[in-house]
Amino acid sequence: MTFNDLGLSEPLLRAISKKGYTQPSPIQEKAIPxxxxxxxxxxxxxxxxxxxxxxTLPMLDILSEKSKxxxxxxxxxxxxxxxxxxxxxxxxxxxSTYVDINSAVIFGGVSAKPxxxxxxRGVDILVATPGRLLDLHGQGFLSLKNIEILVLDExxxxxxxxxxxxIKRILALMxxxxxxxxxxxxxxxxxKQLAGxxxxxxxxxxxEPENSTAEKxxxxxxxxxxxxxxxxxxxxxxxxxxxxxxxFTRTKHGANRLTQKxxxxxxxxxxxxxxxxxxxxxxxxxxxxxGAIRILVATDIAARGLDIPLLPHVINFELPNVPEDxxxxxxxxxxxxxxxxxxxxxxxxxxxxxRGIEKLLGEKLGMSQQSGxxxxxxxxxPKKQGGGRGxxxxxxSKDNGGSRSNKNKYRGNR
Ligand code: AMP
Numbered sequence: 001m002t003f004n005d006l007g008l009s010e011p012l013l014r015a016i017s018k019k020g021y022t023q024p025s026p027i028q029e030k031a032i033p034x035x036x037x038x039x040x041x042x043x044x045x046x047x048x049x050x051x052x053x054x055x056t057l058p059m060l061d062i063l064s065e066k067s068k069x070x071x072x073x074x075x076x077x078x079x080x081x082x083x084x085x086x087x088x089x090x091x092x093x094x095x096s097t098y099v100d101i102n103s104a105v106i107f108g109g110v111s112a113k114p115x116x117x118x119x120x121r122g123v124d125i126l127v128a129t130p131g132r133l134l135d136l137h138g139q140g141f142l143s144l145k146n147i148e149i150l151v152l153d154e155x156x157x158x159x160x161x162x163x164x165x166x167i168k169r170i171l172a173l174m175x176x177x178x179x180x181x182x183x184x185x186x187x188x189x190x191x192k193q194l195a196g197x198x199x200x201x202x203x204x205x206x207x208e209p210e211n212s213t214a215e216k217x218x219x220x221x222x223x224x225x226x227x228x229x230x231x232x233x234x235x236x237x238x239x240x241x242x243x244x245x246x247x248f249t250r251t252k253h254g255a256n257r258l259t260q261k262x263x264x265x266x267x268x269x270x271x272x273x274x275x276x277x278x279x280x281x282x283x284x285x286x287x288x289x290x291g292a293i294r295i296l297v298a299t300d301i302a303a304r305g306l307d308i309p310l311l312p313h314v315i316n317f318e319l320p321n322v323p324e325d326x327x328x329x330x331x332x333x334x335x336x337x338x339x340x341x342x343x344x345x346x347x348x349x350x351x352x353x354x355r356g357i358e359k360l361l362g363e364k365l366g367m368s369q370q371s372g373x374x375x376x377x378x379x380x381x382p383k384k385q386g387g388g389r390g391x392x393x394x395x396x397s398k399d400n401g402g403s404r405s406n407k408n409k410y411r412g413n414r
Contacts, residue, residue, distance in 0.1 A: 001023070009064075011064070014097075025049055027051050027205065031058070032054060032058050035181060039203050040200045043206070044183075044184060044185070044187060044204075045205075046328065047328075048332070056095055057095055062149065067124070073125070073126045074146050074147060075149045077092075077128070078129070081129065084153065085105050088105075102125070103123060103124065103126070105127045107132050108129060131166065137173065148179065149178065150180050152181070154183065154184065155184040159191065180199050217333050217339075222344070229345045234265055245294065246333075247295055247315045247317050248314070249299060255273050256271050258317060259271040259297045262295055269296070270296055271284070272284045272297070272302045273301075312340050314340065315344075316344035318350065326361075
């Protein structure tokens with residue numbers, strides 16, 4: 001199938017070809033015709049599947065057919081994080097090169113002034129995080145009374161971040177008659193409830209597991225003592241001669257500590273987490289993208305929705321205590337048809353987290369040990385913030401072998 005078969009208008013096909021895409025991704029193939037038909041869509045897709053173009057292209061197509069005097073906001077995309085909001089708007093801007101659509105992005109943590117100025121100029125499509133949207137709405141800088149299409153992007157993360165009440169307040173500000181699209185990587189009871197509360201006869205769309213990029217992610221788990229993780233990480237990076245690695249930690253402090261350690265060892269690194277200013281995060285990401293920084297150390301929330309194309313290596317320096325975050329993390333690799341590798345370093349207090357993740361995935365990750373870094377510490381339960389250092393001579397048996405992710409199974413277990 002080609003983009004020409006999806007029913008998109010010529011100016012959008014031109015923008016797609018300018019972007020260099022030749023074939024729609026599975027989620028685009030399924031979602032675009034449905035959105036063009038005006039249907040509400042409930043889509044299961046994580047970052048890396050091409051979901052952004054999946055909702056942006058048909059939204060642009062529909063809204064560019066007619067314009068409204070004064071350009072009130074007619075399309076609204078809600079995202080959980082500032083970074084994702086910025087990226088989505090960048091996509092909207094690129095795809096709207098040949099149509100008469102204005103877009104803008106608003107999020108917290110930066111001055112509202114330029115955002116207010118762009119709202120005053122008139123905005124057809126607004127991309128926003130919930131807090132700043134409500135803030136500027138409360139101050140009378142925008143109205144949601146003309147919304148025709150609403151997109152909730154990464155809805156699961158929005159709920160994780162406690163945005164449910166804000167979302168409900170925002171929904172109440174919009175007209176009842178509108179088209180709704182909900183994108184989520186996971187489908188919890190809460191997501192289903194939210195979907196049921198505002199989607200009208202939604203069509204369920206899933207990215208084909210066979211074709212999905214996440215299928216190509218090879219997952220490995222290496223059992224290692226916590227105190228030796230940094231050394232092992234350095235070995236993996238230098239043995240593999242990796243030039244760009246995304247490393248996940250559980251905490252902001254952990255991210256800072258690891259970044260400092262890497263820097264001390266002469267490996268350029270930057271941390272990206274919630275305590276960093278927006279400017280610092282943008283700078284770190286830009287440095288990483290252009291290859292000036294070799295290692296980007298991120299916490300789960302900061303990394304959500306980051307657009308880092310063709311990332312071959314993701315390291316879980318610490319496992320997340322929320323199993324769903326693992327799925328989001330490994331979605332950062334194996335993109336755009338390239339294969340990727342996700343390696344988890346499993347400390348003595350993380351085996352419980354590993355079991356939680358394996359239960360969610362419906363498969364064992366297969367644990368190996370790295371020669372020279374064999375684990376010496378016995379399993380102990382996780383502590384809230386790292387902690388204890390129980391020592392023993394017990395060593396875990398070797399059980400080598402990687403594992404391929406299987407989104408299908410994963411979904412089956414939801
Ligand atoms: P997303 O899942 O929307 O974050 O997109 C993931 C990456 O895939 C982004 O870098 C997009 O620019 C890219 N992408 C989206 N659609 C396509 C396509 N049809 N062909 C190739 N790359 C794409």
